[in-house]
Amino acid sequence: MNIEHPPHFRTAQDGFRWDDVAYQPYKQDGTAPFKDISRQVLFHEAALNCELRYFEMAANGFSTLERHEHAHAVMILRGHGRCMVGGEVRDVKQFDLVTIPGWTWHQFRATAVEPLGFLCMVNVQRDRPVLPTAVEVTAMRQNPAVARFLDD
Ligand code: MN
Numbered sequence: 001m002n003i004e005h006p007p008h009f010r011t012a013q014d015g016f017r018w019d020d021v022a023y024q025p026y027k028q029d030g031t032a033p034f035k036d037i038s039r040q041v042l043f044h045e046a047a048l049n050c051e052l053r054y055f056e057m058a059a060n061g062f063s064t065l066e067r068h069e070h071a072h073a074v075m076i077l078r079g080h081g082r083c084m085v086g087g088e089v090r091d092v093k094q095f096d097l098v099t100i101p102g103w104t105w106h107q108f109r110a111t112a113v114e115p116l117g118f119l120c121m122v123n124v125q126r127d128r129p130v131l132p133t134a135v136e137v138t139a140m141r142q143n144p145a146v147a148r149f150l151d152d
Contacts, residue, residue: 006043016056016078016117018042033131036061036110042119049124056117057081057110065107065150066129070122072100078117081110082149087140089149092116105132105140109152 010019017023017040024039036058043052056078057063065084080093086104098118100106110116132140141147 016054034062034064037063044124046124051122051124053120053122054117055108055120056115057108058115059110060112061116062109063107064129064131065105066131067103067105068127068129069102070126071102072098072106073121074098074100075119076116077119079110079114081108081116082152083108084146084149087143087146089145105136107149109149 007020010021012018021040021042024041026034026037026039038056040054041051042054043050045051054077055063074097076092076094076096076098078094080091083090083092083098084105084107085098085100086106092098092108108116108118137150141150
């Protein structure tokens with residue numbers, strides 16, 4: 001499908017999939033700092049300069065710990081889990097909203113019992129994520145809540 005000209009209507013399927021939306025499991029080669037996460041780009045709207053993606057982690061999965069100039073607007077759509085934004089760690093559940101400002105460290109983690117899925121809005125044009133250095137991870141770990149989160 002040409003994502004620049006999607007059909008006006010796309011029907012939801014069972015299992016958090018959608019017609020004419022490619023399911024993209026992230027490749028895991030052992031070096032990438034994420035686990036059991038997939039991506040579906042629901043909207044790629046040049047006229048709005050935004051994309052809306054659906055990410056899903058399997059039980060025990062997690063997203064990359066990263067930061068970047070662009071911001072994220074997130075709605076949890078499936079299950080519950082934990083999320084870190086800056087030094088703040090929270091339990092999140094279906095329909096909760098998470099705002100991730102630019103240059104703020106963030107990560108999502110599913111629980112051991114169920115998948116965690118979320119909608120994530122971003123600019124179409126955006127910078128690439130940056131991963132923390134060992135020194136930065138050590139600094140983050142000074143916060144006990146963050147250390148517990150990262151060790152979960
Ligand atoms: Mn991000």
